[in-house]
Amino acid sequence: MTILAWLPIATFAAADQIGFRDVEINQDDARPLHAVIWYPSDEGSPVEVKGENPAFHGVLAIQNARPSRGEHPLLVFSHGYGGSWRNLSWLASALVERGYVVAAPDHPGTTTFNKDAAQAAKLWERPQDLSRVIDALLSDTAITVDPQRIAAIGHSLGGWTVAALAGARFENARIVQDCQAKTRPRACALAMELGLADPQLQHSLVDPRIKAFVSLDLGLARGFSPQSLATIHIPALVIAAGTDIGDMPAQLESGYLAEYLPEASSTYVTISDATHFSFMQLCKPNAVALIEEETPGDGIVCKDGGSRRREEIHRETAYLVTGFLADALTVNP
Secondary structure: OOHHHHOOOOOOOOEEEEEEEEEEEOOOOOOOEEEEEEEEEEEOOOOOOOOOOEEEOOOEEOOOOOOOOOOEEEEEEEEOOEEEEEEEHHHHHHHOOOOOOOEEEHHHHHOOOOHHHHHHHHOOEEEEEEEHHHHHOOOOOOOOOOOOEEEEEEEOOHHHHHHHHHOOEEHHHHHHHHHOOOOOOOOOOOOOOOOOOHHHHOOOOOOOOOOOOEEEEOOOOOOOOHHHHHHOOOEEEEEEOOOOOOOOOOOHHHHHHHHHHHHEEEEEEEEEOOOOOHHHHOEOHHHHHHHHOOOOOOOHHOOOOOOOOHHHHHHHHHHHHHHHHHHHHOOOO
C-alpha cells in the first residue's frame, strides 16, 4: 500500500453539516463512560463551537442535529494520557465532512477530567472502552453505522490503545527490560501510574470488528511483542512526529510499531516538523501563558517543530488519514 495509491480513491458521501451529541454509556457499570459523537447531518440549524476552552480552539457543529439518512462508516477515537475527546476534534470534523461518524470517549483515569489513580492503572480497560462505544453505536437507532466499516484512530497513549484493539499483545517483561535499557523516554516514567506490571495487560484485547487503525505518534509501543504485531493483517497507518520534544523518539515508538507490522498492509509516515503535540487541537494566541500559569512546563503542548503553522500539519495529517481510510474501508462487493 502506498500513499499515491490512495489519491484517486473517492471518499464517502459528504456531510451538509456536522451534528454533535454528548452521550453517557454504561452508567450502571463500574466504568461509566462519557463520550461525544460527531456525525453527518442534513439539518440547517445554527452551528456553535464545540470543544473550545480559553487555551484551545474548538470546531463548529450543531448540537443534537438530525442525522443524515443511510449507513455511515464508524471511527472510534482514543485520546492521549491526560487528554480528552477535545484533542482530536479537528480531525473528527474533517472526517465527518467526508461522511464518517466519529465517536470519542474520555478514558477514565487518564483523562483531563478524571485522573483517578486506580482507574489509570487499569490500562487494559482503554481498548475495552472503545469496544463499549462500538457496542453503543451499533445499537443506536438514530445514527446508522455500517458494522463492516469500523476503524480506530488514536494519539499517543491512544495510539497504543488502538493498536491493542487491532491485536497487538503487550508483554510485561518486555517493557520492563526495555525501560531498564532506555530510561529516558517519557513512556517509562509512567510505568507505575499505568500499571504496566499487571498481568491482565497481557490478555488479548482485540476487537475483530475493527477493519483498520491509525496511530498518531503512539507511546509504549515497545511493550508489544513483535510476534503479535506480525499477525495484524488489517490495514494500518502509522504516523510519527519527526521532531522529538517530549522524550518520545519516533524510532523507539512509531518506528518500532512499523518495523514489525506486516509490510503489505501497513504504511509508515514521518511528518518531519510535527512534534508529539502537533496532533492536538489548535492553540489560541495566549494559550502558552495561560497553560504555564496553571501547570508550569505544559505550555510545550502548543509547540510545533518547524516553520509551518499547526493548521498546515493538521491539513497534511487529515489528507493522509482520509486517503488511507477511503481505501481501507472500501467494502468489496
